[in-house]
Amino acid sequence: MNDWQSFESAYPLLGQSLRFARLNNRLAHSYLVVSSNASLRNSFPLLLASLVACRQPGPDGSPCGECPICRELADGLYPDLFQLAPTSKSREIKIGADDDDPDSLRNFEAKFYLTSTTPNGWKIGIIYDCDTMNANAQNAFLKTLEEPPKNCLFILVTGRPSALLPTIRSRCQILTLTDNHCKYNLDDFSGLMEILMTLTFHAHGSLPEAEKCAASLIEMMNALYDKAEASVNEKWKSRLAESDNLESSAKKLIETRMEGETGCEYRRLREEFLSLIHTWFAQLVLLASAQDAVLPNPEIMSLWLEASPRPSIAPREAVRMLSEAEYLLRVLNTNVNDELAVRSFALSVAINVRAGV
Numbered sequence: 001m002n003d004w005q006s007f008e009s010a011y012p013l014l015g016q017s018l019r020f021a022r023l024n025n026r027l028a029h030s031y032l033v034v035s036s037n038a039s040l041r042n043s044f045p046l047l048l049a050s051l052v053a054c055r056q057p058g059p060d061g062s063p064c065g066e067c068p069i070c071r072e073l074a075d076g077l078y079p080d081l082f083q084l085a086p087t088s089k090s091r092e093i094k095i096g097a098d099d100d101d102p103d104s105l106r107n108f109e110a111k112f113y114l115t116s117t118t119p120n121g122w123k124i125g126i127i128y129d130c131d132t133m134n135a136n137a138q139n140a141f142l143k144t145l146e147e148p149p150k151n152c153l154f155i156l157v158t159g160r161p162s163a164l165l166p167t168i169r170s171r172c173q174i175l176t177l178t179d180n181h182c183k184y185n186l187d188d189f190s191g192l193m194e195i196l197m198t199l200t201f202h203a204h205g206s207l208p209e210a211e212k213c214a215a216s217l218i219e220m221m222n223a224l225y226d227k228a229e230a231s232v233n234e235k236w237k238s239r240l241a242e243s244d245n246l247e248s249s250a251k252k253l254i255e256t257r258m259e260g261e262t263g264c265e266y267r268r269l270r271e272e273f274l275s276l277i278h279t280w281f282a283q284l285v286l287l288a289s290a291q292d293a294v295l296p297n298p299e300i301m302s303l304w305l306e307a308s309p310r311p312s313i314a315p316r317e318a319v320r321m322l323s324e325a326e327y328l329l330r331v332l333n334t335n336v337n338d339e340l341a342v343r344s345f346a347l348s349v350a351i352n353v354r355a356g357v
């Protein structure tokens, strides 16, 4: 089974309608791919690009997966593939000062007005985590979406479509890849549950304990970027080794792609880290009112569930802690200092808590 076939077996209706569109020359110029699944957000746009650009599609319209174009797309070496992502730790895609400002919308857009290096070929632009475009960048990009240069395909990718201007959404054909599993990869966050357990049950009223929890949470959060970088490097290791024999421009393409992926992976890890903290306290509220409550993610509470005796908490306290967690998520979505926000969260969970009990 090639990549397209396995995609279509998971999303038969969507796969079929895209193939039909290709057969009838009715593909859109811009797609908005919406999915809560980070690895789909990473892999599907390239598959969609190969559907559009493949030189030898099957009689059913599906991309062959084997022609030079399909292979170059999969390897990140297609010369007219341009990708934009919130790189490094910055969580914002900006317009940029001029065409040469790297990782900016202006730099990205300029490439679509240059002569194609693949004659008659497609220029493909993918904006990962496009919700990180700030309002100015989104407004600027609207013009391109309204009048796209010839033979250009734009694929915007997001897990948070609500953060996009309605005008952006309405100019794209929306492809929703639903994924019902909210599964956490706890291996990425070993130690987090111990910290939350301590913070919830053993740090109350103790400033030194609360500070210790805060420091551990901050250390963990700060390590996420390195973790993202390491996993992307690992994934590309062999290809990077092969690229020693490639031209420098091809090497550069791979490096740009890796940078973009690292930014996206960092954002994914950070979101998952915060979501885990939130889910811990949300489930704590359920457990505080009924010890045998059915939990959506019991694996997160295993330390508590396996403790004997299980530490107890008053429902009112659990609710208060949850609202601290919700507040933390809210402020971290604005541009506050991460460390400050996490520290103040840990202190208010621990210190304030028992005072009123």
Ligand SMILES: [Zn+2]
Residues within 6 Å of the ligand: 054, 055, 056, 057, 063, 064, 065, 066, 067, 068, 069, 070, 071
């Ligand atoms: Zn092909």
